[in-house]
Amino acid sequence: MAESLYIHIPFCNRICTYCDFNKVLINNQPVDGYLDALIRELQTIEAQSLRTIFVGGGTPTALSEAQLSRLLAAVTDRFQVTEEFTFEANPDELTPGKLDVLNNYGVNRISLGVQTFNEDLLKVLGRSHGYDDIFNAINHMEKIGLDNYSLDLMYNLPGETMQDLDDSLRHVRTLSPKHISWYSLIIEPHTVFYNQIRKGRMKVDDDDIEGQKYEHVINGLRALGYPQYEISNFSQPAFESEHNKTYWKNAPYYGAGAGSHGYIDNTRYYNIKPVNHYIQSMEEKGSVVKETLELDRKAQMEEEMFLGLRMNRGVDVERFGSKFGRSMDDVYGSVIRQEMDKGHVRSSRGYIALTDKGRMVGNTVFMEFLL
Ligand code: SF4
Structure with missing residues (x-):
């Protein structure tokens, strides 16, 4: 039986210029109706006890405190989480009130969407947070003893220099997070970035420079005590992401929420993506699976x-x-x-x-x- 569950919250307060995830602006969305449908979907999962849960998005912290409480009450009512309970968060949304809610329901790991410490690059990315928000969020976490967090960073950003990477490494040394994800920016079709690059208004590095930056990140983090354990992931000893290792070990897992996917009994299943269709399908059919693919x-x-x-x-x-x-x-x-x-x-x-x-x-x- 699967021991891991991914839960998708497809709402964001602002849409980033590079993003092709399954997400919508939260304004005027049927968020409570979505949570109703999601909670119903969680009831259909047969496991009682799970080793890991990862709540991602979108931005789960775009939910209000009351909505977070409702979701987490339902999750923890339904499942016992034995090891790792991760919540993705944007720095500007991780208020003391929301953190208290997460902490009270046993969330024990935060995946913090920092991306870069360069204020100008944050603006280019269209992020809703600024430099100070990062440190406010980390201070809030440290105050309540939630010190197991991942800094989620990106490199190969338009206009980024080696100094920017060194600056991020300097912050890693000072902050000493338990885990770091550091992904290369991928320019996906149908994003603002893609269109700007196509029109020649923006440039990213060629493969050689991207490769040099990748090596710089790997070597810099290794020197700081963060050996690489996956192509884009690094951690202090004993703080590798157990949830993500489920995927890389090709082990079964459940997925819940709009556009999420799971892997059970050698079959991949994919949920309906649009929020309204997801809600409607749960109301009318009691199921939100769009398609399944049995792997030979x-x-x-x-x-x-x-x-x-x-x-x-x-x-x-x-x-x-x-x-x-x-x-x-x-x-x-x-x-x-x-x-x-x-x-x-x-x-x-x-x-x-x-x-x-x-x-x-x-x-x-x-x-x-x-x-
Ligand atoms: S916050 Fe995350 S999911 Fe939302 S638009 Fe930005 S990158 Fe995409």
Whole structure:
């Protein structure tokens, strides 16, 4: 049975220029109706006890204190959370009142959407928070002893310099968060950024500079005591994201909320995305699943490799064998030897993992594992 649950809150107080997540401006949205439908969906999940819950968005902290209380009362009524209970938050929305609500319901980890410490770049990104909001939010968290938080950052931003990255590293050293996610900005179609770049009004770095920045981030964080454990994730020892490791280990998980997805019994399911359709479907049919996709054995093995290779630890060779009834060597022996010869992959203590060189061309290596 799955031990992890993702809950999606698709509302934001402001829409960022680069964002292609499933979200809407919260103004005039049927937020309470959405919570009704979401709480009904949670009732359909069979597990009683979960190891991890991650509430993401959108921005979950766009909800009011009363709405947060209602949601969290329903979640904690329905499930016992045994290990990690994460809530995504925007710095300007993480007020002492909202933090108290999260704390009272047992949220024990915050994923704080900082993105950058450069005020000008925050404006370019269209973020609702400013530099001071970041420190106010962290002060509030520290005051109530909620010190297990992830700083969520981005690099490869338009106009960003190496000094900006050094500035973020300096803040990491001072703040000493438990965890850091540091993703490269991806320019997605249908975003403001995409259109500006297409019209030549904005530029992002070429692949070489992006690669140099990535290495700078990895080395800078390693020197500060944050070894990389996944392509874009770094942590102090014992503070890796248990919830996200569920995905990378290709383990089953539930998803609830508009546009969320889950993976149960080797089947991926995808929920309806538009908020109104989601609510209507729950009211009329008692179900919000838009489509399901059963993975055959070949697809399961491919995903085991793609997802597992994202982690520095790599893919567990023995687990692969017991899961699929075939040894990894039998299925992937020639590809692994070929990628080892290129210096992209290594074998260590029962795991097959990317090397530093392989990580720089990760997507190309992943393609080799298609069956
Ligand atoms: S706050 Fe997050 S989900 Fe909302 S628009 Fe910005 S990036 Fe997208």
